[in-house]
Amino acid sequence: RKEVEQDPGPFNVPEGATVAFNCTYSNSASQSFFWYRQDCRKEPKLLMSVYSSGNEDGRFTAQLNRASQYISLLIRDSKLSDSATYLCAVRSNFGNEKLTFGTGTRLTIIP
Amino acid sequence: EAGVAQSPRYKIIEKRQSVAFWCNPISGHATLYWYQQILGQGPKLLIQFQNNGVVDDSQLPKDRFSAERLKGVDSTLKIQPAKLEDSAVYLCASSLAYGGTSYEQYFGPGTRLTVT
Numbered sequence: 287r288k289e290v291e292q293d294p295g296p297f298n299v300p301e302g303a304t305v306a307f308n309c310t311y312s313n314s315a316s317q318s319f320f321w322y323r324q325d326c327r328k329e330p331k332l333l334m335s336v337y338s339s340g341n342e343d344g345r346f347t348a349q350l351n352r353a354s355q356y357i358s359l360l361i362r363d364s365k366l367s368d369s370a371t372y373l374c375a376v377r378s379n380f381g382n383e384k385l386t387f388g389t390g391t392r393l394t395i396i397p
Numbered sequence: 398e399a400g401v402a403q404s405p406r407y408k409i410i411e412k413r414q415s416v417a418f419w420c421n422p423i424s425g426h427a428t429l430y431w432y433q434q435i436l437g438q439g440p441k442l443l444i445q446f447q448n449n450g451v452v453d454d455s456q457l458p459k460d461r462f463s464a465e466r467l468k469g470v471d472s473t474l475k476i477q478p479a480k481l482e483d484s485a486v487y488l489c490a491s492s493l494a495y496g497g498t499s500y501e502q503y504f505g506p507g508t509r510l511t512v513t
Contacts, residue, residue: 294437329488329504330440373439384453385502387439 287312290376292388300396303364307391309374310356318377319350319357323370324390330373333359361393369395399423401505403489409511415477418508422470422491428452429466430502431474432488440488446472479512486510 292309299305319336336348336357347360371390402421422429432440445453448469466472486507492500
């Protein structure tokens with residue numbers, strides 16, 4: 287089983303719709319969780335960290351479910367500019383900054 | 398603030414040749430990472446430096462890959478000899494510190510390597 291798994295998609299979603307992605311992780315000792323956004327032929331950029339209590343940043347909401355070992359990302363009122371690949375990343379060892387990434391989920395927002 | 402710089406941006410080589418990539422992290426960032434991202438996959442950590450010391454190189458194919466970070470600033474990643482399966486984007490990232498606190502990793506634009 288992969289350490290971090292994501293549905294690669296693609297997800298083709300009409301503009302204005304709500305879309306959600308999940309990401310599962312295998313190591314129950316994982317400490318920190320992140321969502322990165324990667325545009326085509328660009329580097330990954332941190333979208334948001336995922337906290338135990340969940341967190342929201344504008345149209346984006348991230349949730350953590352430790353019992354089921356997954357994190358989720360919800361995008362509301364999707365915009366054309368949200369089209370990108372969304373990578374989840376997990377940091378397993380406290381004090382070790384190593385990130386393990388999923389394969390990414392490709393999202394295309396359709397006008 | 399200047400970001401992470403990498404060069405070259407693109408490189409095409411034949412298999413069995415050697416190649417080197419250069420990375421200059423954000424000023425003041427003690428931790429530097431090299432990732433390999435194969436098309437359709439997420440980045441995979443190759444090596445992590447804290448200042449000029451290696452923290453993690455467990456996924457670095459040491460028979461052909463080497464990396465150094467002299468003086469704790471710039472870093473180079475070398476592949477010798479290259480194989481077809483080394484075709485990928487090589488991403489360098491840096492973060493402010495290491496240990497105890499989740500510092501954001503900032504990625505450079507990457508070097509796209511094609512091995513023919």
